[in-house]
Amino acid sequence: MQDFIIIGHKAVTTGGFSLNDMPGSAGRMDILCRCINSVFFLSHDLRRDVQAHLLLLGEPNSPRLIRFNGEKLRYLNPDERSAGALIKKALELDNISSLETRSTPGVWVREAGMQTLLDEFARDGRKIFYLREDGKDIRHMAEETKDSVFVLGDHLGLTEDEESLVLEMSAGTISLGPLSLHADHCIILIHNELDRLTTSQIER
Amino acid sequence: MQDFIIIGHKAVTTGGFSLNDMPGSAGRMDILCRCINSVFFLSHDLRRDVQAHLLLLGEPNSPRLIRFNGEKLRYLNPDERSAGALIKKALELDNISSLETRSTPGVWVREAGMQTLLDEFARDGRKIFYLREDGKDIRHMAEETKDSVFVLGDHLGLTEDEESLVLEMSAGTISLGPLSLHADHCIILIHNELDRLTTSQIER
Numbered sequence: 001m002q003d004f005i006i007i008g009h010k011a012v013t014t015g016g017f018s019l020n021d022m023p024g025s026a027g028r029m030d031i032l033c034r035c036i037n038s039v040f041f042l043s044h045d046l047r048r049d050v051q052a053h054l055l056l057l058g059e060p061n062s063p064r065l066i067r068f069n070g071e072k073l074r075y076l077n078p079d080e081r082s083a084g085a086l087i088k089k090a091l092e093l094d095n096i097s098s099l100e101t102r103s104t105p106g107v108w109v110r111e112a113g114m115q116t117l118l119d120e121f122a123r124d125g126r127k128i129f130y131l132r133e134d135g136k137d138i139r140h141m142a143e144e145t146k147d148s149v150f151v152l153g154d155h156l157g158l159t160e161d162e163e164s165l166v167l168e169m170s171a172g173t174i175s176l177g178p179l180s181l182h183a184d185h186c187i188i189l190i191h192n193e194l195d196r197l198t199t200s201q202i203e204r
Numbered sequence: 205m206q207d208f209i210i211i212g213h214k215a216v217t218t219g220g221f222s223l224n225d226m227p228g229s230a231g232r233m234d235i236l237c238r239c240i241n242s243v244f245f246l247s248h249d250l251r252r253d254v255q256a257h258l259l260l261l262g263e264p265n266s267p268r269l270i271r272f273n274g275e276k277l278r279y280l281n282p283d284e285r286s287a288g289a290l291i292k293k294a295l296e297l298d299n300i301s302s303l304e305t306r307s308t309p310g311v312w313v314r315e316a317g318m319q320t321l322l323d324e325f326a327r328d329g330r331k332i333f334y335l336r337e338d339g340k341d342i343r344h345m346a347e348e349t350k351d352s353v354f355v356l357g358d359h360l361g362l363t364e365d366e367e368s369l370v371l372e373m374s375a376g377t378i379s380l381g382p383l384s385l386h387a388d389h390c391i392i393l394i395h396n397e398l399d400r401l402t403t404s405q406i407e408r
Contacts, residue, residue, distance in 0.1 A: 023283045030283040043384035079227045079234040178403035180247035188392040199382035
């Protein structure tokens with residue numbers, strides 16, 4: 001399984017946002033929605049062995065951590081509004097605590113931050129990789145990145161504190177090519193690298 | 205320059221559609237919007253040396269061909285609604301003919317179909333590639349695909365007639381990996397392959 005953590009520094013933490021203004025008043029929620037699309041969609045199918053963890057750090061109830069699980073996920077269509085509607089439903093729950101609550105099939109929400117999430121992955125022995133332009137080319141280390149956790153920033157990247165935390169716990173930084181790309185585009189490139197690996201193993 | 209042709213078989217050909225229902229009543233216009241995002245966006249920048257050609261074949265005024273040019277493009281944000289709004293403005297023009305009319309900076313619209321567009325590229329000596337799962341792996345032919353035209357289908361793929369036309373005029377079919385992917389995801393993988401080529405040439 002691959003896990004993708006995407007940080008939305010300004011993403012609002014209330015279900016009261018408008019699906020018609022996700023880039024504006026919802027705090028660039030559109031970025032997180034596009035990441036959900038990239039994590040899960042194949043042509044006429046969903047990727048099942050994968051999870052997305054959206055860390056929302058905007059007003060008024062930061063932090064909120066929303067987990068999407070491919071195996072259980074339902075009611076997701078490829079458009080941004082569809083992912084936005086599932087995020088909205090998760091944030092609308094009125095009993096959000098540090099324990100996960102399911103909002104819709106395959107979607108859970110809790111009050112938790114980056115440290116908690118990374119600690120959990122580390123405890124499970126999962127390798128954590130940070131995506132950064134000066135990292136090691138994924139094409140030279142695809143095998144190492146199987147079944148890993150990938151941390152991606154939004155349009156603001158990661159803060160210094162976040163970056164220190166991630167680097168301290170990570171197995172390394174990886175890059176995907178010569179240009180700096182949006183998080184949702186990075187996810188597509190990671191998937192492709194791992195898809196190629198899996199298939200070439202099947203063929204052997 | 206790279207050119208991407210994306211076919212929207214059901215995409216409506218009137219500006220009267222709602223930005224709130226692009227997957228439904230607008231005929232999967234959301235697919236074309238996501239392709240626009242993939243063609244143009246870098247992190248905090250736009251790709252300039254690239255064009256997108258959206259071929260809209262839905263009711264009531266099919267065909268409509270909308271060209272987005274990266275060098276001239278303005279008013280485009282990464283969210284689906286932003287691309288949708290530019291498409292809407294193009295379709296709202298009341299003097300659409302076989303000659304291109306500019307709707308907003310970097311966006312032109314005309315009445316033209318696939319045959320016309322492919323003929324123009326062929327006349328300019330451009331290589332045309334068709335994306336299909338059984339094609340040749342782009343990683344083995346990246347150099348050949350520089351400055352080319354890439355043809356991608358929507359959720360319906362290409363019709364038999366369209367496929368015959370494209371294959372007749374194409375320099376080959378290419379594949380991007382072992383799984384069948386959405387058109388907007390394919391564009392990301394093509395860009396990455398060519399980005400890697402360009403940069404490794406600069407380094408030499």
